[in-house]
Amino acid sequence: MSIIASLNNVWVNYNGFTALEDISLSIESRDFVGIIGPNGGGKSTLLKTILGLIEPARGSIEILGMPPGKASRQVGYVAQFHAFDRQFPINVWEVALMGRLGHAGLLKGYSSQDRDAAHEALEKVEMLNYKNRHISQLSGGQQQRVLIARALATRPKLLLLDEPMSNVDSAMQKGFYELLSELNRQMAIVMVSHDISAVSQYVKKVACLNRRLYYHGTGQLTTEDLEAAYQCPVELIAHGAPHRVLKDHPR
Amino acid sequence: MLDLLQYEFMRNAIVAGLLAAVACGLIGTYVVVRRMVSVSGGIAHASFGGIGLGYLLGFNPVTGALVFSLGAALLMGTVTRRTRLSEDASIGILWATGMALGVIFIGLAPGYAPDLFSYLFGSILTVPTSDIWMMLVLDSIILLVVALFFKEFSALSFDEEFSRVVGVPTLFLNLVLLCLIALTVVVLIRVVGIVLVIALVTIPASIASQLTRSLKKMMLVSSLLGAVFTIAGLWLSYQLDLASGATIVLVSALSLAATLGWTKFKRTRRNA
Numbered sequence: 173m174s175i176i177a178s179l180n181n182v183w184v185n186y187n188g189f190t191a192l193e194d195i196s197l198s199i200e201s202r203d204f205v206g207i208i209g210p211n212g213g214g215k216s217t218l219l220k221t222i223l224g225l226i227e228p229a230r231g232s233i234e235i236l237g238m239p240p241g242k243a244s245r246q247v248g249y250v251a252q253f254h255a256f257d258r259q260f261p262i263n264v265w266e267v268a269l270m271g272r273l274g275h276a277g278l279l280k281g282y283s284s285q286d287r288d289a290a291h292e293a294l295e296k297v298e299m300l301n302y303k304n305r306h307i308s309q310l311s312g313g314q315q316q317r318v319l320i321a322r323a324l325a326t327r328p329k330l331l332l333l334d335e336p337m338s339n340v341d342s343a344m345q346k347g348f349y350e351l352l353s354e355l356n357r358q359m360a361i362v363m364v365s366h367d368i369s370a371v372s373q374y375v376k377k378v379a380c381l382n383r384r385l386y387y388h389g390t391g392q393l394t395t396e397d398l399e400a401a402y403q404c405p406v407e408l409i410a411h412g413a414p415h416r417v418l419k420d421h422p423r
Numbered sequence: 424m425l426d427l428l429q430y431e432f433m434r435n436a437i438v439a440g441l442l443a444a445v446a447c448g449l450i451g452t453y454v455v456v457r458r459m460v461s462v463s464g465g466i467a468h469a470s471f472g473g474i475g476l477g478y479l480l481g482f483n484p485v486t487g488a489l490v491f492s493l494g495a496a497l498l499m500g501t502v503t504r505r506t507r508l509s510e511d512a513s514i515g516i517l518w519a520t521g522m523a524l525g526v527i528f529i530g531l532a533p534g535y536a537p538d539l540f541s542y543l544f545g546s547i548l549t550v551p552t553s554d555i556w557m558m559l560v561l562d563s564i565i566l567l568v569v570a571l572f573f574k575e576f577s578a579l580s581f582d583e584e585f586s587r588v589v590g591v592p593t594l595f596l597n598l599v600l601l602c603l604i605a606l607t608v609v610v611l612i613r614v615v616g617i618v619l620v621i622a623l624v625t626i627p628a629s630i631a632s633q634l635t636r637s638l639k640k641m642m643l644v645s646s647l648l649g650a651v652f653t654i655a656g657l658w659l660s661y662q663l664d665l666a667s668g669a670t671i672v673l674v675s676a677l678s679l680a681a682t683l684g685w686t687k688f689k690r691t692r693r694n695a
Contacts, residue, residue, distance in 0.1 A: 245590065251585065261456065266577070281574070
């Protein structure tokens with residue numbers, strides 16, 4: 173397995189305080205890493221640092237052998253379902269094409285290769301039939317699928333997802349995780365979430381972030397990790413095999 | 424109305440109205456979907472400093488307005504990034520400072536400023552041919568730049584963070600868009616005046632946003648609406664002997680109210 177991304181002793185200051193403290197993390201080509209942690213623990217900041225949107229104060233980051241930001245054509249990003257304007261005059265196809273902006277370049281139109289990539293991405297998330305729909309005519313889950321298609325249109329080697337389930341109703345979430353597992357066969361995925369139980373079932377590795385990162389490169393976290401991250405005693409719930417976030421523990 | 428076309432001032436007025444409609448259709452669309460209305464108001468008012476400087480130093484006040492509105496646009500785009508001033512505050516400060524400079528310059532200028540009022544509230548019937556040429560050049564620049572960066576401007580307006588992530592030079596393009604707003608302000612000054620510019624930038628595009636679901640159609644529809652409003656306002660002001668700029672704005676505002684009323688009526692009927 174090759175290394176897709178590596179962070180070495182990264183510190184980030186954000187609005188005058190330390191948001192990330194001494195983060196070291198390496199992500200391999202078929203990793204599916206779930207990052208959990210309390211609100212304000214720096215989960216989104218970590219993704220934005222990997223994307224090059226935020227400069228670290230100290231430490232080094234390499235994405236596919238390049239500084240962050242330079243690797244943008246090979247990184248897909250699905251931001252937290254922020255309040256983007258649902259009335260904005262844009263349809264599904266145009267949103268998916270946005271993923272190709274970096275490939276198409278300035279002063280040029282989209283090439284047939286760009287169109288193919290957007291087409292393929294919409295097909296993968298099963299939204300091709302909706303390609304001419306205006307975004308306001310979609311459900312929350314469908315909008316989220318389109319945003320994932322937009323990230324896939326870049327044909328990424330690394331896919332970063334920030335709270336991807338927040339706008340998806342619980343009945344649809346299973347299908348969503350299955351889609352992510354399938355995508356994971358072709359790319360590394362890092363997913364930020366506050367939903368520990370959901371993360372536990374589908375991801376391969378779990379990390380806990382609260383300014384510091386608690387991570388052992390495995391699918392399990394220790395009680396000490398969680399308590400350190402959440403700064404309070406954490407009740408442990410062991411899930412059945414095959415996936416388990418927390419180790420078995422005596423009751 | 425046809426017999427009025429024999430007068431040069433009337434032909435100029437109609438051409439000026441149409442040129443204004445193109446600028447407000449293209450740029451008004453971005454201003455409305457990106458919520459840049461107050462930035463546009465700030466740029467428009469700051470340009471008054473240039474009008475005053477034109478009076479003081481004896482060059483065409485519209486040229487002064489061009490320099491000042493571009494300067495204000497670039498300042499607004501950079502000041503908030505380089506300082507801790509909020510965007511909101513910097514808009515207000517540039518807005519008032521530009522106006523204050525204009526007042527001081529005009530006060531220092533010898534004699535009396537006869538058509539000052541026309542720069543503030545528009546005077547479409549007195550647009551000289553030289554200004555028509557200037558408007559045509561500015562319109563062409565706006566059209567060309569929008570065509571060149573259409574996909575980036577659309578993406579930037581919809582989701583700036585994502586655009587940055589995929590490598591779009593968002594800082595640069597934001598400045599370009601602010602400069603296009605500045606050019607639009609200058610195109611509109613002769614038609615509705617500095618104080619009323621904001622109406623033509625926002626009203627046609629707001630109506631178009633109710634009727635269309637793509638940016639290109641929204642631009643086309645708001646340009647057409649802008650043309651209808653300026654010509655109808657011009658005709659009405661001529662018939663009723665009212666101020667032309669203000670009449671154009673009121674025609675636009677009443678049309679917006681009618682559109683909103685109509686869409687609401689249709690929606691309630693569908694739900695009933």
